Amino acid sequence: MKRxxxxxxxxxxxxxxxxxxxGQVLHMYTALDTAESQLYIPEFEKDTGIxxxxxxxxxxxxxxxxxxxxxxxxxxxxxxxxSQDHVTGKKAGVTVPYKPPxxxxxxxxxxxxxxxxxGYYFGAIGFASNTEFLKRAGVPAPSSWQxxxxxxxxxxxxxxxxxxxxxxxxxxxxLVQMMGxxxxxxxxxxxxxxxxxxxxxxxxxxxxxxxxxxxIAVSFSHDILTKGxxxxxxxxxxxxxxxxxxxxxxxxxxxGGQEPDLAxxxxxxxxxxxxxxxxxxxFRIPLNPxxxxxxxxxxxxQVKLINFDAVKAGDExxxxxKRWRSEIxx
Amino acid sequence: xxxxxxxxxxxxxxxxxxxxxxxLFLFVVHPLYKVFQMSVVEDGRLSLHVxxxxxxxxFERRPIYNSLILGALVAVAGTAVGYxxxxxxxRADVPWKGFFRIVATFPIISPPFVLSLAxxxxxxxxxxxxxxxxxxxxxxxxxGLRGLVLVETIAFFPTAFLIMLGILQAVDPALEExxxxxxxxxxxxxxxxxxxxxxxxxxxxxxxxxxxxxxDFGNPIILSGNFHVLSVQAYLHITGMADFxxxxxxxxxxxxxxxxxxxxxxxxxxxxxxxxVTGKPSPARLSVVPFTRRLLCGLCLVVAGVIFLLYGTVxxxxxxTLWGANYTLxxxxxxxxxxxGGGYLRDTLILAGVATPITGILGMxxxxxxxxxxxxxxxxxxxxxxxxxxxxxxVVGIGYILAFNERPLLLTGTAAxxxxxxxxxxxxVGIRAGVAALQQIDKAIEEAATNLGAGTGRTFxxxxxxxxTPAFFSGLAYSFVRCMTAISAVIFVVSGKWNLITVAIxxxxxxxxxxxxxxxxxxxxxxxxxxxxxMQLGVGRVATSQMGVEAGG
Numbered sequence: 111m112k113r114x115x116x117x118x119x120x121x122x123x124x125x126x127x128x129x130x131x132x133g134q135v136l137h138m139y140t141a142l143d144t145a146e147s148q149l150y151i152p153e154f155e156k157d158t159g160i161x162x163x164x165x166x167x168x169x170x171x172x173x174x175x176x177x178x179x180x181x182x183x184x185x186x187x188x189x190x191x192x193s194q195d196h197v198t199g200k201k202a203g204v205t206v207p208y209k210p211p212x213x214x215x216x217x218x219x220x221x222x223x224x225x226x227x228x229g230y231y232f233g234a235i236g237f238a239s240n241t242e243f244l245k246r247a248g249v250p251a252p253s254s255w256q257x258x259x260x261x262x263x264x265x266x267x268x269x270x271x272x273x274x275x276x277x278x279x280x281x282x283x284x285l286v287q288m289m290g291x292x293x294x295x296x297x298x299x300x301x302x303x304x305x306x307x308x309x310x311x312x313x314x315x316x317x318x319x320x321x322x323x324x325x326i327a328v329s330f331s332h333d334i335l336t337k338g339x340x341x342x343x344x345x346x347x348x349x350x351x352x353x354x355x356x357x358x359x360x361x362x363x364x365x366g367g368q369e370p371d372l373a374x375x376x377x378x379x380x381x382x383x384x385x386x387x388x389x390x391x392x393f394r395i396p397l398n399p400x401x402x403x404x405x406x407x408x409x410x411x412q413v414k415l416i417n418f419d420a421v422k423a424g425d426e427x428x429x430x431x432k433r434w435r436s437e438i439x440x
Numbered sequence: 441x442x443x444x445x446x447x448x449x450x451x452x453x454x455x456x457x458x459x460x461x462x463x464l465f466l467f468v469v470h471p472l473y474k475v476f477q478m479s480v481v482e483d484g485r486l487s488l489h490v491x492x493x494x495x496x497x498x499f500e501r502r503p504i505y506n507s508l509i510l511g512a513l514v515a516v517a518g519t520a521v522g523y524x525x526x527x528x529x530x531r532a533d534v535p536w537k538g539f540f541r542i543v544a545t546f547p548i549i550s551p552p553f554v555l556s557l558a559x560x561x562x563x564x565x566x567x568x569x570x571x572x573x574x575x576x577x578x579x580x581x582x583x584g585l586r587g588l589v590l591v592e593t594i595a596f597f598p599t600a601f602l603i604m605l606g607i608l609q610a611v612d613p614a615l616e617e618x619x620x621x622x623x624x625x626x627x628x629x630x631x632x633x634x635x636x637x638x639x640x641x642x643x644x645x646x647x648x649x650x651x652x653x654x655x656d657f658g659n660p661i662i663l664s665g666n667f668h669v670l671s672v673q674a675y676l677h678i679t680g681m682a683d684f685x686x687x688x689x690x691x692x693x694x695x696x697x698x699x700x701x702x703x704x705x706x707x708x709x710x711x712x713x714x715x716x717v718t719g720k721p722s723p724a725r726l727s728v729v730p731f732t733r734r735l736l737c738g739l740c741l742v743v744a745g746v747i748f749l750l751y752g753t754v755x756x757x758x759x760x761t762l763w764g765a766n767y768t769l770x771x772x773x774x775x776x777x778x779x780x781g782g783g784y785l786r787d788t789l790i791l792a793g794v795a796t797p798i799t800g801i802l803g804m805x806x807x808x809x810x811x812x813x814x815x816x817x818x819x820x821x822x823x824x825x826x827x828x829x830x831x832x833x834x835v836v837g838i839g840y841i842l843a844f845n846e847r848p849l850l851l852t853g854t855a856a857x858x859x860x861x862x863x864x865x866x867x868x869v870g871i872r873a874g875v876a877a878l879q880q881i882d883k884a885i886e887e888a889a890t891n892l893g894a895g896t897g898r899t900f901x902x903x904x905x906x907x908x909t910p911a912f913f914s915g916l917a918y919s920f921v922r923c924m925t926a927i928s929a930v931i932f933v934v935s936g937k938w939n940l941i942t943v944a945i946x947x948x949x950x951x952x953x954x955x956x957x958x959x960x961x962x963x964x965x966x967x968x969x970x971x972x973x974x975m976q977l978g979v980g981r982v983a984t985s986q987m988g989v990e991a992g993g
Contacts, residue, residue, distance in 0.1 A: 137936055144947055148780060163936035166947060167679075174682035182845055184853045184935060246576075274680035307583055307665040310680070310950055317952035321764035322566030337951075342765045431681070439499030440666070 135161045136372040137184060139176070141169035141191030141276060143313060146336075146392050153388060154379050160372050168311050169195045169276035176204040176364060186367025187376055192276040192357035193220075194283060196227035197424020205362035206370075210377050219420065220358045220397055229358035230380050231332075231394040234413050235281055236354065238316050238334040241344040243325035252326060254351045255285070259300050266325030267304045268315035271440065273431045276357065277312025277330055282430060283423035284355025288416050291430075295437050302438050313337055320345055330357065331408040335393040349408075353416040359394070452897040457815055460806060464824050466849070467864045471839025472831065475695075478688035478842055490689045500673075504693060507654055507670040510588055511697070515650035517593040522600025522645060523638070524739055530608035531634065532728045534737040543744045544598045546751060549968050551925040551942050552658030554961045555591040557949055558750035559663060561757050561958075563587070566764055568753065583665030591659050594747060596652045600645040607641030608634075626729060647701040654698055655832030657928035658942075662949050670694040671834040671928065678838060678932070688842070691835040702830035758958035773959035781960055784941040789967065791855060791938065792923035795862035800916040802863065803870020807911075808904055810871070811878040812886065829868040833928025836865060841932050853935040861930060862923045869922075870915030877911035878904070917975050924968050 140147050144166045151162050167175065169191025176188065176199060188199065199205045200222060209225040220229030237258075239251040249262040258267060270278035285294040306324045309315055315327030316334050320343025327334070331347060338345035361380055363373050379385050386401030393407040403409065479490055494500045525544060528534045547555065562569045563580040570580060580586070615637070619629045657671045664672060670690055677687035728736070761768045777785075809815070810822050828836060840861055844851035851857040885907070889899045905912065927942040934943050941964055948957035 139936075143951065144780070144944070145953075165934070165936045165939070170681075171679045174679055177682045178678075178684065178841070179845070179852070182850060182852065271676070271680065274676065305666075310661075310676075311947075314951045321564070321952060321954070323560070323564050323952070342762050344765060435499070436497065439497075440668075 133159065133161055134369070134372055135163055136186060136369050136376060137367070138162055138164040138187045138189055138376075139172045139185050140164050140166055140189040141172050141195075142166070142189065143311075143333075143337075149391050150380075150385065150388055153385070154376060157379065157384070158375060160375065162376075164189075168270070168274045170271075170274040170279065171310075173199055173202070173204075177202055180204055180365075183364050183366040183368070186364050186369040187373040188362045188364055189376070189380070190359055190361070192280050192420070193222075193227060193229055193360040194280065194357070194420045194423035194427065195276045196360035196362050197222070197421050198427040199362055200224075200226040201425060204365055206365045208363045208374055208377060210374070210381055212381060214399055216381075216397060227360040227362040228377060228381070229360050230386070230397055231359040231389055232356060232397065232410055233330040233332045233359065233394055234349065234354050234356040234408055234410070234415065235277075235284060235328065236331040236334055236408070236413075237348045237350070238319045238327040238329060238338050238345050239348065240319045240322050240325050241346050242322060243319075244346075247325070251346050251348045252350075253348050255297070256352075257350075258304065258326070258328075259297075263326055264304045265306050267301070267328065268306050268309060268318050268324040268326070269328045270309045270312045270315065272434055274310045275312035277333070278308075278328075279427060279431070280330075280355050280357050280423070281328055282434060283426070284416060284418060286426070286430060287355070287419060287422070288353060291433075295433065298434070298438060302440075308440055316345070317343070319343075331413075332393040332395075335406060335408075336391075340393070347408075349413045351414065353414045355418050356410070356415055358397075358420065450896050452895055453813065456805065456896075457809065457813075460802075460809070461817070461821065464821065464864075467860050468824055468828050471836065471843040472695075472827075474842040475688045475691050475835060475839045478685055479692050482685065490685045494686060494689055494693075500690075503668040503670045503673045503690075506585075506667055507694070508697065510585060510592070510660075510667075510669060511650045511653040513585075513589050514592040514596060514653040515646045517589060518597040518649040518653075519600045519604075519642060519645045521593060521597040521743055522602075522649075523604050523642065524736065525597070525601045525743070526604035526608050527634075528736040528740050530605055531613075532733045532736045534733055534740060536737075540740050540744060543747055544601050546747055547595045548598050549921055549925070549972075550751070550965050551945060551961055552595065552656065552927060553662050553946060553949060554754055554965075555595050555750055556587070556659045556663040557757075557954060557957055557961070558753045559587050559591050561753045561763065561954060562749065583663060584667035587663045587665075588660060588667065588669075591663060592653050592656055594750065595656070595659065596649045597743075599652060600649050603645040603648065604638065604641050607638055611637045626732070644705055647705045651698050651701050651830060651832075654694060655834070655928065657832075657834055657931075658946065661946070671832055674834050674838065675931070678841075684842070687838060691832075691838050694832055695835050698830055698832060706826075754958045754961060757955050758962055760955050763954045773956045774963070776956065777959050777963050781941060781944060781963070784939050784944045785963070785967070787938050788924060788941045788964075791858050791862065791940070792920055794855075795859045795866070795923050796916055796920045798859075799863045799866045799919040800870050800912055803867045803915050803919075804874045804905060804908060804912050805900070806867070807871045807874025807878055807908075808900055811875055812883065812904075825871055826868045828865050833865070833926070833930075834932075836861065837929035837932030840929070852933065853937065855938045857933045858930060858938055858940070861933060862919070862926070865926070865929060866919035866922045869918045870912070873911035873915045873918075874908055877908040881907050913975060917972055920971055920975075921968055924964060924971075 147164060147166060151164060154160070155162055172188055172191060173195055188205070196205070205226050207225040210228060216228065221227065237252050243266065244251055247262055252258050252263065269281065272279040272282045285297060289297060313329055313333035315324065316329045316337045318324045319327035320338050320341065334345065334347045339347065361377050363370060363377070367373060381398060383398055383400045386396035386398040389396055390402055390404040393404045395403060395407055395409055480486055480488065482489055525540060529537045529540060559582050561567055563582045564570060565579060574580070582590070616629050616633050619633045624632065655671060657675065660669045661672050671694060674687045674690035674694060677683045677690060757763060758773055759769045759771070761770045806821070806825055810818060840857060841852060843849065844857055886899050886903050889903045894902065925942060927946060930940055931943055931946070934940055941960065945957050945960045945964070948960060
């Protein structure tokens with residue numbers, strides 16, 4: 111008995127001692143991959159001496175959590191995820207404006223009109239195909255949205271749920287803006303026949319294509335490069351000829367967050383040349399004109415882009431997702 | 441009334457009962473009530489709109505059928521394999537009994553989704569067996585029902601095994617021998633004596649495995665493909681769509697078959713026990729012919745082989761540079777376990793370390809109250825304290841975020857909410873172990889202490905607790921294992937400050953970072969084994985045999 115009480119006292123003591131560290135702490139939800147978060151967040155901590163306590167969630171999940179916690183916000187900043195999800199966040203009233211001081215101009219489509227979110231990188235949607243699968247099946251890599259419907263790819267395509275993943279919602283919004291809503295849903299109903307399964311995270315399909323568990327993944331080009339070909343998987347990247355959608359990666363300050371000043375510091379840091387240069391490791395295209403672009407990364411002028419309206423996409427999110435769930439049934 | 445007065449005369453006892461009653465209400469009943477409330481109250485009015493909405497859509501209905509079908513198949517398969525193991529060990533006297541017992545504990549101490557990971561590595565479209573054995577002429581299609589039945593059968597058969605082993609060991613072999621002596625052949629003996637005597641055990645194990653499969657979250661979230669099941673759908677509704685009322689309604693739907701099975705098991709099946717022992721069971725003799733023994737042993741070896749293959753693949757996979765592309769051996773995944781996973785590991789150990797002793801002591805106190813004391817609401821306390829066990833983790837997790845997200849009980853984001861979740865989810869095992877132990881100890885010993893002037897508290901600490909130390913420590917060991925490997929409930933309450941290694945591993949598997957996930961899982965298992973070993977050294981005995989009975993979730 112004494113021994114177990116002693117043990118109890120010891121663990122309680124350890125538990126109390128552990129978190130007792132001084133200094134400022136910023137609480138964050140990030141929609142970046144855990145591995146990618148580790149490229150930036152420790153650097154921010156090093157540069158500023160501010161400690162960051164972060165949770166990694168898919169961006170739809172971040173949105174869901176911020177809505178759920180609106181009465182009792184747990185974090186001060188939402189880092190990463192396509193701007194259209196941040197637009198939805200603004201509409202849901204879970205974010206607050208902040209205009210970072212910049213000595214360069216952020217393009218108008220890369221920040222909210224009231225600065226409720228700011229963009230910090232660009233990335234286009236592409237297709238990742240496993241080259242061994244292509245060889246085995248004797249088919250070329252898909253080069254258009256219509257190609258994805260080919261019988262040869264049946265049961266070979268992987269993509270995320272549009273409601274959990276910002277990547278996948280970007281695809282849905284792109285199709286809706288490009289084809290018109292009804293046509294887009296008609297298209298996705300056909301596409302659904304070819305989809306092996308849906309994932310929670312937007313970049314997960316890339317690794318599955320790399321592994322050969324599926325033949326083709328639809329995802330962002332930077333994720334395709336970093337998690338696919340750059341890692342050593344037999345992946346080739348193509349873009350749809352009809353035009354593709356893209357994301358401006360966003361950052362929002364959370365309404366009612368406990369550390370607004372630290373969160374602002376983080377936004378400033380994320381737009382600095384130093385931080386934007388770090389994104390080379392993940393093949394993201396920086397928005398700061400002074401920052402370096404990784405070799406092989408896909409810039410906006412290298413692919414055919416549609417005239418993508420992120421604000422419209424963000425505004426329509428709840429309605430389109432509802433329709434998607436009832437028509438696709440996933 | 442007299443009872444009440446007697447309790448009030450003993451302030452320690454009265455206070456303890458009050459504190460436990462309040463905590464059970466706050467941390468067991470209240471969260472479940474919140475889930476129910478969320479699903480039926482809309483804009484302050486009672487409404488079944490959410491249910492009508494859900495049940496009206498085929499794609500929301502399908503997960504209900506899927507979960508039930510999966511649960512039924514796994515219950516049958518898991519019970520069959522469990523019965524095979526139990527019969528081979530308790531009746532057929534197969535060789536290597538100790539080995540088979542150890543193999544059956546593997547799935548209990550490993551995190552729930554490890555088997556799914558192994559299944560993908562082996563039988564995925566580019567899995568090891570798919571590539572080398574089937575070579576493209578057959579796709580095992582493990583994403584979906586087929587894969588889930590395979591991994592859940594392996595994951596949950598130990599439960600069936602332990603239940604059946606208990607029953608078979610408790611049935612006196614003399615019955616079977618008499619039947620043999622009366623001229624029945626061995627098959628007739630099995631069919632007319634052994635099997636009927638095992639029926640209550642079989643029913644019980646079918647129900648428990650069914651419940652475990654319904655509650656399983658770790659495997660389906662990885663392996664279900666487009667075969668959606670309830671636990672994952674409830675999770676996606678809440679975390680992915682912020683649809684709390686829909687998620688809560690799905691949780692309630694998930695709870696219904698679970699509760700029916702739980703109540704059937706508790707009040708019907710367990711009453712129909714044909715246990716025939718009064719003393720020590722005599723050893724089974726001559727109950728099968730050598731051929732049957734060899735056959736049973738062979739079947740057990742096949743199952744053990746599958747288990748070794750699955751776990752072995754995880755070990756192998758953790759040393760592979762890049763599964764699917766580069767099969768050079770490497771230690772880099774282990775290096776990064778400690779580089780990037782150090783924090784998760786530390787948090788998990790601290791939280792499990794805090795929750796475990798509290799769970800153990802609370803379990804013993806409740807067991808003591810239930811067996812030794814008479815008070816109003818005792819039966820209710822017993823039922824409620826067992827409830828968290830039957831309720832799927834997903835439902836409990838949803839209940840916790842709903843119940844503790846607002847003042848005055850603002851707990852989200854703290855370590856406390858995780859520790860509380862651990863305590864109230866795992867305490868039933870401690871209670872059952874304690875109850876079983878206490879029922880074997882004569883009340884007179886405690887009464888002697890009371891007559892000599894010791895109060896309830898003193899009697900409990902100096903007399904009762906030392907007598908039930910083995911039960912106490914087996915409760916401890918079990919709840920520690922469950923804390924370390926839990927996922928379904930805690931995934932709702934982790935935060936940036938307190939994160940758990942299982943949640944990190946799940947993220948890795950979801951991102952198909954398979955080798956890294958394998959390395960994390962093995963380090964986790966190593967820590968669990970280390971902790972169990974230390975406990976065993978410290979106490980001399982950990983009744984691992986009791987551990988599996990309620991494993992899972």
